[in-house]
Amino acid sequence: MISIITPIYNAERYLERCLNSLLNQTYKNIELVLIDDGSKDGSGTICKRYIEKDSRVRYVYQENQGAGAARRRGVKEAKGEFIFFIDSDDYLENDALESLMSAFSDDVDCVVGQHERFGEMKEIKQVVFPTGIINFSKLPEVSIAKVALHSCYGQELWNKLYRSNIVKEAFQSRNITVPYGEDSLYLIELYIRMRAIKCISKLTYHYEFRSDSLARSTEKFLLLEDFANECLLLKGNLEQFNLQEVIPIVVLHVLNVALVKYRGEQGEKKLIADFCKLQDEPFFVDCARTFLKNKDCFRKKYGLTKVQYYRGIGLYKAIVKRDLWYYIKWYPLKADESISIITFIKAYINKMLGRVNYEREKK
Numbered sequence: 001m002i003s004i005i006t007p008i009y010n011a012e013r014y015l016e017r018c019l020n021s022l023l024n025q026t027y028k029n030i031e032l033v034l035i036d037d038g039s040k041d042g043s044g045t046i047c048k049r050y051i052e053k054d055s056r057v058r059y060v061y062q063e064n065q066g067a068g069a070a071r072r073r074g075v076k077e078a079k080g081e082f083i084f085f086i087d088s089d090d091y092l093e094n095d096a097l098e099s100l101m102s103a104f105s106d107d108v109d110c111v112v113g114q115h116e117r118f119g120e121m122k123e124i125k126q127v128v129f130p131t132g133i134i135n136f137s138k139l140p141e142v143s144i145a146k147v148a149l150h151s152c153y154g155q156e157l158w159n160k161l162y163r164s165n166i167v168k169e170a171f172q173s174r175n176i177t178v179p180y181g182e183d184s185l186y187l188i189e190l191y192i193r194m195r196a197i198k199c200i201s202k203l204t205y206h207y208e209f210r211s212d213s214l215a216r217s218t219e220k221f222l223l224l225e226d227f228a229n230e231c232l233l234l235k236g237n238l239e240q241f242n243l244q245e246v247i248p249i250v251v252l253h254v255l256n257v258a259l260v261k262y263r264g265e266q267g268e269k270k271l272i273a274d275f276c277k278l279q280d281e282p283f284f285v286d287c288a289r290t291f292l293k294n295k296d297c298f299r300k301k302y303g304l305t306k307v308q309y310y311r312g313i314g315l316y317k318a319i320v321k322r323d324l325w326y327y328i329k330w331y332p333l334k335a336d337e338s339i340s341i342i343t344f345i346k347a348y349i350n351k352m353l354g355r356v357n358y359e360r361e362k363k
Helices: 015-023 043-053 067-077 096-102 140-148 164-173 182-191 223-240 244-266 268-274 282-293 295-301 306-320 325-335 341-352
Strands: 002-008 030-037 057-062 082-085 110-119 125-127 132-135 160-163 196-209
Touching: 002 015, 002 067, 015 030, 015 043, 030 043, 030 067, 043 057, 057 067, 067 082, 067 164, 082 096, 082 164, 096 110, 096 160, 096 196, 132 140, 140 182, 140 244, 160 164, 164 182, 182 223, 182 244, 223 244, 223 268, 223 282, 244 268, 244 282, 244 306, 282 295, 282 306, 295 306, 306 325, 325 341
Parallel strands: 002 030, 002 082, 030 057, 110 196
Antiparallel strands: 082 160, 110 125, 110 160, 132 196
16 A cells, blocks of 8 residues: 655645546555644645545644655655655656556665656646666665765655555654755655666656745745754764765765755855854864865765865865855856856955955856
8 A cells, every 4th residue: 555645734725636536546545644734724624525535535633843744744644655745736647656656666765756856837837857767775875875975856845656564664663843945854764765666667656846845935034054064963873774875975965965954044144154063073174184185086976976076175165164165156156167267366366364254146
């Protein structure tokens, strides 16, 4: 049986479309675990109506705690051998679950489908992932870097069919509470426990992009501190699975998820003020020194792109040298092939003269 976990918060405009797409699946052996995270609209009424229509639907109400807490509750409630996550404003192709299930084999722990994005954008965009199998038992540190750092299969928990025991173990090991990027952190926990992941060419999932969605709401924005703490917890699990070598790469990935959003939401003055949370923590200094010492080996082994390579040097030099200029100004210039040598010279002279302006130019 597949347990389909759907966190719900004020989703009455989209919820019926989502639930209909699930109940009309050609694969019938499912349970819908609907977690109402304190909705104040008619979402609860809709859910209760579907309970009366179909015995496969289960409904749980909890006080508002966020999408992450709703998913965790759903994982706890799930009874199926497999778990699938879907957001309440998205929907599936009618044969999505059947296609994903048919692609499973005994040595695979997760199957991914293709998806399309629509909504607040000019046109529908289909996201195409590379098909095939990634075997984590062979060079596991390289495989982890491939699926996490390079986002081979996206940074989202949804549109992936997992073996239930993998999900339950990962969610029990960590209670991730960051307000943004939680999916990417849980995916790392899932990947380090998998034997193999498989991607099929079938379009299975339709994702509606909305600027007001819960995933993009960051009112309580403590990401830098929160993600720093999450990295410390992640370190222990990576060591437990003998993945010490990949720690600087995974930390680079996790911090960049936070820093890109933090810089955009909070501004660079706030980032400068809060960056000491990384500079003053010995673990991040150790990661920085390890990466900088082995940067060319890491680049070759993990297939870092030019942008990833220089972003990594910039972030880790900023930590070691306690100067955010490397992360915001200098190494982004090196990653940009369109920058002229004159721009490099001007940036360096301004740095030497102390005329460093971290604020981004207004367009």
